[in-house]
Amino acid sequence: MTASTNTFDNTPFVIDYGPDLEDAISQLQERIEATPKLTQRYPARWLAIKLLEEDNIVSANVAGISGGAEILTIASQYIANLRSKYGEDVDTLIADRRYSWINHLVREIIRQGGADEPTTSDKIDQIVTNRWLGVPIFMLAMWAVFKLTTDVSAPYLDWITDVIGGPISNWALALLALVELENSWVASLVVEGVLAGVGGVLVFVPVLMSLFLALALLEDSGYMSRAAYVMDRLMRMVGLHGKAFVPLVVGFGCNVPAIYATRTLENRRDRILTGLLAPFMSCGARLPVYVLFATVFFPAYSSLAVFAMYLLGILVAVLIGLVLKNTLFKTSETTGMIMELPPYRLPTIRNVWSSMWQRTKGFLHGAATIILLTSIVVWALMAVPVGGEGAFADTDIDSSLFSRVSDLVTPVFKPLGFGSWEASGALISGFVAKEVVVSTLGQVYNVGGPDKVLEPTTFLEDVVSIVTSFAQATIDTFKSIPLILGIDLFGDEAQDAPSELMTAIRTGFEASSGGRGALAGLAFMVFVLLYTPCMAVVAAQRQEFGAKWMWTSVIGQFVIAWLVAFAVFQGGLILGI
Amino acid sequence: MINTTHTIALAGNPNTGKSTVFNALTGLDQHVGNWPGKTVEKKEGRWKYNGSEYRIIDLPGAYSLSSFSMEEIITRDFILEEKPDLVVVVVDAANLERNLYLAVQILEAEVNVILALNMSDIAAARGIDIDVSHLSEVLGVPVTPMAARKGQGLDDLKQVIADALNSTKNGGSHHQ
Known part of the structure; x- marks a missing residue:
């Protein structure tokens, strides 16, 4: 196995969301950076993206901070503009961009050998989750x-x-x-x-x-x-x-x-x-x-x-x-x-x-x-x-x-x-x-x-x-394992001679x-x-x-x-x- | 380096082997409870390595950092508010594209991240060949391939975590 570099890049990780989104993000980011109460709590760019995604929890938190309402107003203007331009919610746009960024990355780093061949797992699932066999299995x-x-x-x-x-x-x-x-x-x-x-x-x-x-x-x-x-x-x-x-x-x-x-x-x-x-x-x-x-x-x-x-x-x-x-x-x-x-x-x-x-x-x-x-x-x-x-x-x-x-x-x-x-x-x-x-x-x-007579030992x-009885129990258990798969539904399951409790229960229930x-x-x-x-x-x-x-x-x-x-x-x- | 308690958060989609990594690091030194006021399980543990002790939080499995589910909100709040020293994002190498969606959002939150490329053995068996160093270069974070269930790559991960924490201690961190 190969490991990679063991250190962090010092430049922050950034996904390019495209010119329109990036413009909105950077404008919002600037406003956020001018509000220390917000930067103490959230990374500025991250917060800008969350506001554009209309994340309700984050938005509610921002609304509670002085200057927050103003930032939310600006965010909602950008959201309205982007929505009318693309005909989609901004959180969908952002998710799309993220997925395509990841897709691009994955294409670069993965070389797939036997691409579409069904895996062993898939093959098992074809049987186990089969419409007719699933429930019986x-x-x-x-x-x-x-x-x-x-x-x-x-x-x-x-x-x-x-x-x-x-x-x-x-x-x-x-x-x-x-x-x-x-x-x-x-x-x-x-x-x-x-x-x-x-x-x-x-x-x-x-x-x-x-x-x-x-x-x-x-x-x-x-x-x-x-x-x-x-x-x-x-x-x-x-x-x-x-x-x-x-x-x-x-x-x-x-x-x-x-x-x-x-x-x-x-x-x-x-x-x-x-x-x-x-x-x-x-x-x-x-x-x-x-x-x-x-x-x-x-x-x-x-x-x-x-x-x-x-x-x-x-x-x-x-x-x-x-x-x-x-x-x-x-x-x-x-x-x-x-x-x-x-x-x-x-x-x-x-x-x-x-x-x-x-x-x-x-x-x-x-x-x-x-x-x-x-x-x-x-x-x-x-x-x-x-x-x-x-x-x-x-x-x-x-x-x-x-x-x-x-x-x-x-x-x-x-x-x-x-x-x-x-x-x-x-x-x-x-x-x-x-x-x-x-x-x-x-x-x-x-x-x-205590009334039971116990042999002195x-x-x-x-x-x-x-x-020794524990060892015998272990041996008996291993002997019983093959029987698990045996289809022994009505087979001989005769028990040992009934214990005192069993006799007492039978008598009691017969009477009642x-x-x-x-x-x-x-x-x-x-x-x-x-x-x-x-x-x-x-x-x-x-x-x-x-x-x-x-x-x-x-x-x-x-x-x-x-x-x-x-x-x-x-x-x-x-x-x- | 004794008694420096760094906080490391484990994040990732459900079914990526996050719990296996958590168990491997903490052994039996775990505490399972609930997130305050939430009905989501919180797992916390301690990990000792080279004389240092680390606090490890297993964040709930999430697909994104939006606020659609309790798991997402908890993960997001922990990363932004508790500001862990390091977030180890466990991803399923065999389903990299889907898993990166969360990883990328955690990176956007400007925290120190290590990408643990789990289930590399399964990916390899399916003929998926991942250019680890290129991935690391593009994301700007350490990437370690591993197969936690087989115990492969765990030593590498531990070393990468320790190195990363040392480098943030000496170099600049993202904290204000």
Whole structure:
């Protein structure tokens, strides 16, 4: 590679705009140079050009300075003269001159070899953005993303569960034993509140990391822009700009950045509409709930059931978009779309890692604050005995304060098939963050915890088992990679023997639905998909769109979630599924 | 030369690899926030080189310096009001003509500019042969070819930045 001179030319850079424009520029420049307040702020020639371009911000600034009004008057005379002479706005003339100057320069410095030959990028685009193939290819890409998140992360998920439920709980109890607290409420708080809560979050870090990895690969390779382009026609049907697809895709990772990503849209109408629809995109935190329920109720078709949730979220967003387009957002049309398709590039490890790490860090930050707090609050609610039975931190959960609070809302969910205080309780804490739905279920169904018989092990044995099981998880993950591309839709996805939690959920849902557990489980998954994703999204919506739209979103989503889950459960009953 | 904090702004169209250059210079020493009162992301970082420390601002991707979008206004205001010591304009060598539209306008704002000719590898693969020294001569600024994603030309860029800042320190700068 050759570098150029490493110093600056001392003569200022000037483009020749032609005699008429140059005359106007130099006259204005002279006036500007006689006004020190202006030269302190702007280079004189630059300002002259901006005034002729009728740049409204710069003109407003100049108007506010003494002597500025006079200069603006002179500028407008030149603008009027030039416009009548050329029949075009002066900013267009200036832009034309700039482009032709650049064009001239580029001709001088570039020698193009294989000029009009389509690039590899163009060739890929002919297929990927093809009218008929574009959408199927996009769906395939999305399918690969979900296989990656469900299958590849699974071995690590098991590993984290085992480590937290085994050695870490053991160590915590052993440390508490040193201060003779191993049988007190403190031990209960640590193991059932803190470790169950945060541990239940950490368990899903592998899932989210692989999802963020997939999103980073899509973004860094340049495919994400194609996805937006391909989806443009579909997006327009729901009254959105093709660019709105990007926040919506980001929403599959996490709805919170999706809300912030609406900032890339030009007008407020598009931003708000996208911000109302983004929460229907099923985020990574909802995935664990689907995975758990799909494994409990649809073990043979769990991938399909999970995938169906994602599709349902999109479908609901489309329908709501159509409704809003013709009602609340009827007035203005979306602006035309200008979208750049950057050439395809091999994703770099650095960019992919940085993106994946920042997002995962954001999730962990949320986990550490909101979720830990929720887990402790829920634990405390469960620790407080109601009606004189039991003592603090030593009461049956069904006679705890939590069960009474949850019981209050239970009737709302009766027609949906999951009118039990356990399910209502999980949905209450799920309003704060979806990550805690599973851990709350773990707590309300009273599985795991210190009552579980743990085999006595030495510290060294623990460490060895942590390391060897991690290695085994890594091996299992690599073994699963070839299966991502396998078209194994209805294949054997039999899970391990159901865990205690799974058995408890099945029993609970069968009881609350009159023996239609699978239907109630499906309705529950649908409800989790459609109601408010988490407190952080609510906060983001308030910040971006104001309290009015925030409440519209919260109430609207609850109503929609209830109606769709109602339709699923009652419809299923009628059809006799 | 210790503790001289120069401010370097990175400007360029979207998708020119500006972020890659920013990451390469600052490593993990970054701070991501928002521009005051604006809903556009502001990335700032520190870069240490040969005992000097530099403040690096990653300006939002923009196509022009007009006032049509928030990104353009932020870029323009930063260049004119904060008067960075140096603006590194990252351009896509494979789409030079379109990218120069912003570069030329930044040059017109009479600031010290270095043109980072990124994605030179892609341009070369497409048979686009750029006369770098002639480009540098016409624009009156240093031009460095690079392929940031492959890590090529980054050392050159760092050296050119350091040299340029030294020369403005000794020679005349555009500041009043």
